[in-house]
Amino acid sequence: MTAHYTPQPRKPLPPEFLDQLGALFGDRLALGEAVRLQHGGSETHFAPTLPDAVVYPHSTEEVVALVKLCVAAEVPVIPFGAGTSIEGNTIPIRGGVTVDLSQMDAILSVNAEDFDCTVQAGVRREELNAHLRDVGLFFPIDPGANATIGGMASTRASGTNAVRYGTMREAVLSLRVVTPDGRDIRTSRRARKSAAGYDLTRLMIGSEGTLGIITEVTLRLHGIPEAISAAVCSFDSLKGAVDTVVQSIQIGVPLARVEILDDMQMRAVNRWSKLDYPELTTLFFEFHGSPSYVDEQVRTVEALAGANGGGQFHWSNLPEERSKLWKARHEAYYAAVNLRPGAIGWATDVCVPISRLAECITETKTDLEASAIPATILGHVGDGNFHVVFSIDPNAPQEMDEVEAINSRLVERALAMDGTCTGEHGIGIGKQDWLVAELGDAVDMMRMIKRAIDPKDLFNPGKIFAL
16 A cells, blocks of 8 residues: 555636635735745655645634635635644645634633633644633643644544543534535534534544534633643563553553653654653653542552563652653654654554554564664553654655555554554545555445535545545
């Protein structure tokens, strides 16, 4: 199976259409090559493909007007958030208009008594948490990048806190969406549960902009824990580290975060973030709760780690030390890519049942060690999800072919264990064949839904699957 793609034929935008765009958006319409290039790719190994135009709406009403113009002229529409997607999810392979929602960044309401809030799609997760801090609440979904909330919903993001707080699937209560026929719909109300018809909220989450443009999101929030403690522990073996995580979950320790970084990733982190951790497979933990409950969790996991070949448990309650630790983890992708000067990165991910996690990671590590291409393993092992980041020489095309073969073996391994080809990156253009291998005829049902909602195939065309 291949992850290559060929940009599809496109028609130039009609002059009258550009005039209409200019009338609607004024100086928020960008046609220059530099801006179009910024929106032609993301943090991905795929070569960029430029949109024909970029617009910056300020309201749902403007998105509705834009969609009606695009549908009438049969011009593709591609939603864009922060540009941090991995699988080419926002590359405009048929050209068209990229809708950059970053200026729709208002926090519309915070309902502290109900533990929820409503935000525009362009709000960044870090800014949201800064705003919520004064009311004692936080939004837990943390994919690492400072992504937009709309983009996180569109790709069904998860991240470091998913083992305890779930993914965007659990975090979103309701969406405001502009559909391909130009309607402005709300998928549900703020109630914590509902049996009212089809679950349109979950249909839109993870649809990667192929079924609608998300303009507002209502989120489930959580109280800031009374005590938070972070810990780091190195292991003699990769299996020992994974076994510690699995055993912790099996005995019911409510880990808030648990991340694994293999020896290569720790070497990269030390170089990039100027740290001095042992260059061994390492677990980063975070525990939430009351002071006594956090202390109990730490002691339990520390004992399990010791029994599995773990070294000294280094832990801290100090916010500045926790921030330093998680900053290093969040920069792990850039650290891995820069193991080689001038390299480009290829990041991939899979997710397996946690009982098969040690086996999957160990076999993957063996595969990586047989290659001369630097690669690291890291991931949110508490829910069976891990990533591989390759550092590729852009002047050596044979390396791209080799990485593609390794990636294929990784996904085949995960599917054979009843896992998934992607835990959180989405399908985009990179894993379309693997989606079919994973779900078979269910993909045909997805195509039927797409054709029914977007019959002209204008919303982010060519993503997830080809019609």
